[in-house]
Every structure is written in C-alpha cells, then in structure tokens.
Amino acid sequence: xxxxxxxxxxxxxxxxxxxxxxxxxxxxxxxxxxxxxxxxxxxxxxxxxxxxxxxxxxxxxxxxxxxxxxxxxxxxxxxxxxxxxxxxxxxxxxxxxxxxxxxxxxxxxxxxxxxxxxxxxxxxxxxxxxxxxxxxxxxxxxxxxxxxxxxxxxxxxxxxxxxxxxxxxxxxxxxxxxxxxxxxxxxxxxxxxxxxxxxxxxxxxxxxxxxxxxxxxxxxxxxxxxxxxxxxxxxxxxxxxxxxxxxxxxxxxxxxxxxxxxxxxxxxxxxxxxxxxxxxxxxxxxxxxxxxxxxxxxxxxxxxxxxxxxxxxxxxxxxxxxxxxxxxxxxxxxxxxxxxxxxxxxxxxxxxxxxxxxxxxxxxxxxxxxxxxxxxxxxxxxxxxxxxxxxxxxxxxxxxxxxxxxxxxxxxxxxxxxxxxxxxxxxxxxxxxxxxxxxxxxxxxxx
Numbered sequence: 001x002x003x004x005x006x007x008x009x010x011x012x013x014x015x016x017x018x019x020x021x022x023x024x025x026x027x028x029x030x031x032x033x034x035x036x037x038x039x040x041x042x043x044x045x046x047x048x049x050x051x052x053x054x055x056x057x058x059x060x061x062x063x064x065x066x067x068x069x070x071x072x073x074x075x076x077x078x079x080x081x082x083x084x085x086x087x088x089x090x091x092x093x094x095x096x097x098x099x100x101x102x103x104x105x106x107x108x109x110x111x112x113x114x115x116x117x118x119x120x121x122x123x124x125x126x127x128x129x130x131x132x133x134x135x136x137x138x139x140x141x142x143x144x145x146x147x148x149x150x151x152x153x154x155x156x157x158x159x160x161x162x163x164x165x166x167x168x169x170x171x172x173x174x175x176x177x178x179x180x181x182x183x184x185x186x187x188x189x190x191x192x193x194x195x196x197x198x199x200x201x202x203x204x205x206x207x208x209x210x211x212x213x214x215x216x217x218x219x220x221x222x223x224x225x226x227x228x229x230x231x232x233x234x235x236x237x238x239x240x241x242x243x244x245x246x247x248x249x250x251x252x253x254x255x256x257x258x259x260x261x262x263x264x265x266x267x268x269x270x271x272x273x274x275x276x277x278x279x280x281x282x283x284x285x286x287x288x289x290x291x292x293x294x295x296x297x298x299x300x301x302x303x304x305x306x307x308x309x310x311x312x313x314x315x316x317x318x319x320x321x322x323x324x325x326x327x328x329x330x331x332x333x334x335x336x337x338x339x340x341x342x343x344x345x346x347x348x349x350x351x352x353x354x355x356x357x358x359x360x361x362x363x364x365x366x367x368x369x370x371x372x373x374x375x376x377x378x379x380x381x382x383x384x385x386x387x388x389x390x391x392x393x394x395x396x397x398x399x400x401x402x403x404x405x406x407x408x409x410x411x412x413x414x415x416x417x418x419x420x421x422x423x424x425x426x427x428x429x430x431x432x433x434x435x436x437x438x439x440x441x442x443x444x445x446x447x
Contacts (some may be wrong), residue, residue: 132197
C-alpha cells in the first residue's frame with residue numbers, strides 16, 4: 001500500500017513537470033498600452049500558490065499594484081497587473097524589468113516544483129521567530145538580551161496587532177559574523193527569549209523558534225499571527241467601525257464560488273497580505289479584480305477551498321472575514337514614522353530602543369536592515385500612555401542620537417531641519433557612537 005502511494009505521488013509529480021515543459025510560463029511586460037502604468041501579463045500552468053508567488057515578486061520589488069485582473073479557471077493561470085514605482089511612474093529600469101522577466105518566466109525558480117511558496121534561502125545567519133503578548137518596551141528588552149548574548153541583529157521585522165507582538169529576526173555571532181550553530185547556545189537563546197516574551201503575564205502563550213531554515217519574513221509573520229489566532233483576541237470586536245476594513249463574503253451558488261469583496265484604505269503590499277492569507281487558509285482564487293488607483297482599494301475574488309467547495313457555513317464565512325480584517329490591520333503603520341541610518345554595530349538596536357523606552361515611546365512596528373555595513377532602520381512609535389507623540393520628546397531623542405542619524409518622516413518640516421551643534425549633542429552623540437556603550441538598565445539575569 002505504501003509503495004503504491006509513493007508510486008502515485010511520483011507519477012503526479014512527473015505529470016506536473018510534463019505540463020510545465022509543454023506550457024512554460026510566459027511573461028509580457030508592456031510599457032506602451034497604458035499611459036499611467038507598466039502592464040505585466042503572466043500566463044502559466046496553474047497550481048496552488050502560483051498567484052502568491054507572482055504577487056510576492058512584484059511587492060518584494062516595492063512596486064505599487066494599481067490594478068489587477070486574475071483568472072485561473074481550467075488549470076491555466078492568466079493574470080494582468082498594472083504597476084508603478086513608489087513615485088507613481090512606469091517601470092523604466094532595465095535591471096528591474098529583467099529581474100521580473102527572469103523571476104516569473106520559464107527559467108525562474110518558481111517554474112520548478114523544488115521551491116516552496118514564498119521562501120528564500122537563509123544560510124549566513126540564524127533566524128529567531130518570536131510571538132507573545134505586546135507591552136511597552138518589549139523590543140528594547142529583546143534587543144538588550146540578544147546583545148548580552150553577543151548576537152548581532154542584522155535584519156528584523158516586528159509587527160504588533162490586537163495585544164500580540166510577532167518578530168522575525170536574523171542574527172549573527174558577534175565575533176565571527178556567521179550563523180550561530182552551537183546547540184547549547186541556541187537553546188539558551190530560545191530559553192531567555194521565551195522568558196522575556198512571557199514577562200509577568202504567565203497566562204498568555206509565548207513562543208520562540210530558532211532555526212537555520214528558509215523563510216520569507218512577511219509571509220512568516222502572517223503565518224505566525226494567524227496560528228496565534230490574533231484575529232479573535234478579546235477586544236478585537238471593539239475596533240472603531242471607521243477603522244474597520246469593509247470585508248464581505250457571500251456564496252454564488254450558480255457557480256459554486258464564494259465571493260469575497262474588500263474595500264479599505266489603500267497602502268503598500270495590501271494585495272500581498274490578502275492573497276497570502278487566502279493561500280495559507282487553503283483557498284484558491286479563480287477570478288479576481290483589484291482597483292487601487294485612488295486612496296481607497298477595492299478587491300473582489302471568486303474563491304473555493306482547495307477541496308473544490310465554496311464556504312459551507314456561516315462560521316467559516318465569519319472566520320474568513322476576521323482573518324482578512326486582521327491581515328489588513330497587522331501592517332497598518334500606526335504611529336510616528338522614524339528612520340535611522342548610521343554605521344552598523346553590535347548593540348545598535350538595543351541602544352536605540354532603550355532610548356525610545358526611556359522616553360515613554362512604544363514601538364508598534366519596526367523594520368531593521370543592514371546593507372554594506374550601514375544600518376537602515378524604520379520605527380513606528382506611539383506614546384506609551386496613548387497620547388499624541390510630543391514633538392519636544394522627538395527633538396530631544398534626535399539631539400541624543402544625532403540630527404542626521406534619526407529623521408522624522410511625514411511630520412512638520414521644522415523637525416527635519418538640522419540645528420546648530422550644541423553641547424548636549426556632543427555629550428550624548430559621542431556616548432551613543434562609542435562601542436563601549438552599556439545598557440546598564442536592561443542587561444539582567446533571566447534565569
């Protein structure tokens with residue numbers, strides 16, 4: 001029996017390869033037919049997750065998808081995307097156009113059955129996945145412990161939603177700059193991270209995973225928060241109706257589809273978040289229409305479960321609505337946007353988040369990247385008491401870190417002006433840049 005199942009699986013795999021060879025993916029990039037956007041057409045044999053793969057490639061390039069037409073009936077995938085760059089212009093960079101062609105065309109890794117949906121290799125660092133109850137100063141505590149354990153945070157993304165916090169962090173060894181492989185050390189990291197996440201709230205679940213596997217950070221964050229059931233936490237129903245996305249699901253009985261409609265404020269990567277959630281919930285999009293040319297985004301999808309059926313109960317329908325609402329809200333950038341750019345060093349994230357914490361600022365979302373020895377970090381912060389962020393506090397923090405190191409994005413222009421050098425700037429700025437800076441208030445025993 002086991003041999004028969006194995007043989008059947010091999011035959012299915014060979015059949016899929018045959019179909020791909022006979023019908024290789026075709027990508028057409030058109031900069032002429034539309035006045036306001038680059039039109040990308042993708043045709044290929046269909047498989048579950050293919051739509052997510054295509055959307056992921058486009059959003060990972062930070063392209064804005066203004067319109068999309070999706071059709072995958074009859075085992076064939078035919079999609080059209082209108083895209084622009086961040087400034088609303090057509091895509092003219094030959095390097096970007098060539099990357100799209102190679103990433104989605106017949107020679108791409110997506111055309112092979114070897115690659116899983118939405119993952120990228122990660123062999124030069126150790127990945128740490130964290131999820132637990134959110135609280136003021138949590139990122140500061142996590143960063144301080146990692147610094148104490150001689151881990152350098154190279155890249156990280158942190159989301160908070162509905163009293164929960166999730167993070168995917170890529171760290172290296174402080175001395176070698178390589179991935180951490182010692183089992184005892186990895187076990188200690190996992191133990192201390194769990195202790196930090198639990199804090200004084202022993203009744204709420206906290207999880208830490210340490211690995212050297214492969215991951216796509218944003219998809220993992222969605223999967224982690226979905227598995228944590230953040231969409232049904234207490235207090236979610238109290239969401240202001242003005243802030244709640246308009247998500248509706250009805251069954252189209254004549255066609256055996258469930259029709260999902262979404263209307264909400266548009267933002268970058270919204271389409272990815274929706275398709276990622278539907279895919280991970282094991283739904284297949286057969287037809288779709290996306291219009292996001294204005295401040296509002298409208299999306300409509302005809303879907304079925306992977307077993308071929310539309311939604312079978314009101315409970316299933318409500319769960320899909322809640323999960324899509326959560327997917328939309330997780331990445332909403334609540335708070336004041338701060339951008340930090342400086343030379344990277346061990347403990348940098350710990351020092352910056354400690355200063356935020358000492359000034360009663362709570363980090364609601366963070367993106368930490370390291371490029372060619374430079375740290376480029378983005379933080380969204382709110383006052384820990386719920387009041388609007390005081391401009392004087394922000395200016396004080398900029399004085400501490402250095403006016404050219406920390407920028408305020410999307411605020412009154414005077415906050416971005418560089419004042420004359422002051423004694424305070426020299427006093428704290430020099431201390432901040434020193435490698436010997438110690439977080440006396442945070443490095444403590446968690447045993």
